[in-house]
Amino acid sequence: MFKLALASLWNRRGSVWLTVIAIAVSTLLLLGVERIRVQTQENFSNTISGTDLIVGARTGSTELLLSSVFHIGNLSNTLSWQSYEHLQSLPGVSWHIPMAMGDSVHGYPVIATTDALFENFKYGNKRPLSFAAGGAFAEQNEVTVAVLGAEVARERQLSVGSDLIVAHGTGEISFSQHDAHPFQVVGVLERTGTPIDRGVFIPLTAQGLVHGEYLPDSGAEEHSHDHEHEHENENVVTTEPPVYTLSAVLLGLENPALALRLQRTINTYRGEALSAIMPGLALQNFWRTLSLFERALVAISILVVITGLLGMLTTLLASLRERRREMAVLRSIGAGPITILGLLVVEAFVVTLVGVTLGTAGLYTVLLFGAELLQQQMGIQVSASVLTLREIYLLLAILVAATLLSLFPAWRAYRNALADGLTVKL
Amino acid sequence: MSTCIELKQLQFKWPGAQLPLLSIPELTIARGERVLLRGASGSGKSTLLGLIAGIHTTGAGQVKVLGQDLAGLNQHRRDQLRANEIGYIFQQFNLLPYLSARANVTLACQFAPARRKRLSQQSIEQEAKQLLTRLGLTPEQQQQPSHQLSVGQQQRVAAARALLGSPALIIADEPTSALDQAHRDNFIQLLFEACDAQNTTLLFVTHDATLAPLFPRAIELSEINQGAVADV
Ligand SMILES: Nc1ncnc2c1ncn2[C@@H]1O[C@H](COP(=O)(O)OP(=O)(O)OP(=O)(O)O)[C@@H](O)[C@H]1O
Ligand SMILES: [Mg+2]
Numbered sequence: 001m002f003k004l005a006l007a008s009l010w011n012r013r014g015s016v017w018l019t020v021i022a023i024a025v026s027t028l029l030l031l032g033v034e035r036i037r038v039q040t041q042e043n044f045s046n047t048i049s050g051t052d053l054i055v056g057a058r059t060g061s062t063e064l065l066l067s068s069v070f071h072i073g074n075l076s077n078t079l080s081w082q083s084y085e086h087l088q089s090l091p092g093v094s095w096h097i098p099m100a101m102g103d104s105v106h107g108y109p110v111i112a113t114t115d116a117l118f119e120n121f122k123y124g125n126k127r128p129l130s131f132a133a134g135g136a137f138a139e140q141n142e143v144t145v146a147v148l149g150a151e152v153a154r155e156r157q158l159s160v161g162s163d164l165i166v167a168h169g170t171g172e173i174s175f176s177q178h179d180a181h182p183f184q185v186v187g188v189l190e191r192t193g194t195p196i197d198r199g200v201f202i203p204l205t206a207q208g209l210v211h212g213e214y215l216p217d218s219g220a221e222e223h224s225h226d227h228e229h230e231h232e233n234e235n236v237v238t239t240e241p242p243v244y245t246l247s248a249v250l251l252g253l254e255n256p257a258l259a260l261r262l263q264r265t266i267n268t269y270r271g272e273a274l275s276a277i278m279p280g281l282a283l284q285n286f287w288r289t290l291s292l293f294e295r296a297l298v299a300i301s302i303l304v305v306i307t308g309l310l311g312m313l314t315t316l317l318a319s320l321r322e323r324r325r326e327m328a329v330l331r332s333i334g335a336g337p338i339t340i341l342g343l344l345v346v347e348a349f350v351v352t353l354v355g356v357t358l359g360t361a362g363l364y365t366v367l368l369f370g371a372e373l374l375q376q377q378m379g380i381q382v383s384a385s386v387l388t389l390r391e392i393y394l395l396l397a398i399l400v401a402a403t404l405l406s407l408f409p410a411w412r413a414y415r416n417a418l419a420d421g422l423t424v425k426l
Numbered sequence: 427m428s429t430c431i432e433l434k435q436l437q438f439k440w441p442g443a444q445l446p447l448l449s450i451p452e453l454t455i456a457r458g459e460r461v462l463l464r465g466a467s468g469s470g471k472s473t474l475l476g477l478i479a480g481i482h483t484t485g486a487g488q489v490k491v492l493g494q495d496l497a498g499l500n501q502h503r504r505d506q507l508r509a510n511e512i513g514y515i516f517q518q519f520n521l522l523p524y525l526s527a528r529a530n531v532t533l534a535c536q537f538a539p540a541r542r543k544r545l546s547q548q549s550i551e552q553e554a555k556q557l558l559t560r561l562g563l564t565p566e567q568q569q570q571p572s573h574q575l576s577v578g579q580q581q582r583v584a585a586a587r588a589l590l591g592s593p594a595l596i597i598a599d600e601p602t603s604a605l606d607q608a609h610r611d612n613f614i615q616l617l618f619e620a621c622d623a624q625n626t627t628l629l630f631v632t633h634d635a636t637l638a639p640l641f642p643r644a645i646e647l648s649e650i651n652q653g654a655v656a657d658v
Contacts, residue, residue: 001536004533004536007522007524007525007529008522008524010524011523011524325519326522328516329516329519329520329521329522330522331481332479332508332514332516333508333509333514333533333534333536333537333538333587334505334506334508334509334510334536334537334538335505335509335536335537336501336502336505336537337501338502339537
């Protein structure tokens, strides 16, 4: 019977292929969306760990999170160097990473920071950053040095010793290139799978140099940066700070349990309006706002699968009419109506199985050959790992749904077979 | 000689019809007989064949095939009886177009264990080949997809399928109406020879009265049927 179903399908391969392709595409979509959804969430929550508080000027927690962890967006408010010094002096702070952002190189965000980043920043399961080549800023005498994220180094084909020019602004096309300050690459980080890979890290002092903050009387003040609004505070500091303003500060505590209390202390700091967020919580909240979108995506891909299956149902039903003769012949050689019913169910099952298999194969093809492109074009990270249990369930669900759906045309064929008997009028 | 088909007080009415289409007090066909059943179009010939083949059913005791009361068998048993003991030839479109001629013939054994058993000395494939060769199809033609064969060739393939595995009864529902006279006579001759070789009963249905002289026994449906005859 199985062979018969196959032969019959082969006979109608033209329309059957279309059905198979429709099912394959919808399977591909469903699996793809599922994979992107799960892996994005994973990557997302892996971006930062071990940091207890992120502090910035008073702003929304999502904004602060996006700029400090994902290097997306531009914080319009900054916190002053004095506030940073205050943060360092708070009890229980074991380490601190200052970050000043706003510039870019070839579209990659430039993060001005200190070597504390390489020592204390952790991602994933509390994994520290490590160098694939070269080392941190401090090992150099030069100020204009840079450490590159793995992705930047790979895409721009830069390595230790290369020069790069930092431009102001975050766009791919920058309007004011600071040609005078080529930076020398001194280190390349190991790949992390986080936004760190796409970052260009320079010392805070170099940031001051680029913006003319470090040398206040050099006449470089024409730049109308918003950073310069803070210049009135100069006389308060005793030693000249490398920069006057920071975008964010990451704090690590001796006792993470005290994060909540410290958060309150920082939020009520009198010197400047600051806000402190707990990255884990902020990530969760942010993900929740995204989940609506995510659920819509899943719903759409399920609808596409249903459309594919309905397409199969339609072709099956349409084929019944022209196959009444075939059914009568089978009846005449002794096939029972149940056999006719089974034939159609087997047929639908085979079509769906081939479709689902092709769709899965398609997914892996896309992942193997297109993961790079996805990563580069959309920043979506998906890997060609084996099917998860949930994905297998999804595939089985498609097969079961198709088999159940096919019962409808199969039932029709069964009824036809009983009513027509052997006298089919064409 | 035992009987092959036995009709007694047969009454058959299509659902929704006012009067019974068939009402046959008595008809007996012995094993090995060659019978022509003639009737006008719409007189219920195909319906009667459907009853004998166990596709449709009537009350108990009305239709007996090979000694078995069809009304006493369930659907599955009737399908089995048909698969094992009845070879059926249609007027046209007998074959599954996507199978080769030979595959169409071997299909006869698909649902019929008894037929397979009767062939056990030889493989089904071998037997089908011999049968087709005897009916005049070259080995190349036997491997062709059946829709590439001429109508006459297709009918011969259908006959081979009906004959494979020596069923007790061959039912032919106007198998020659799409053939010209020369092919028609030739086809009937082949059918006779094959039936003789296997001692198979042949029930041949047609509306064409000119075939009657070829058969030892010819029955007019209108003479045995007292049911309502549809106007032609
Ligand atoms: N499946 C069916 N359901 C209801 N009525 C039917 C069905 N099949 C046949 N009939 C009716 O039964 C009558 C006889 O049909 P049947 O096919 O047996 O005639 P026939 O003698 O074989 O004619 P022909 O020589 O044209 O093949 C017709 O009036 C037809 O309308
Ligand atoms: Mg008829």
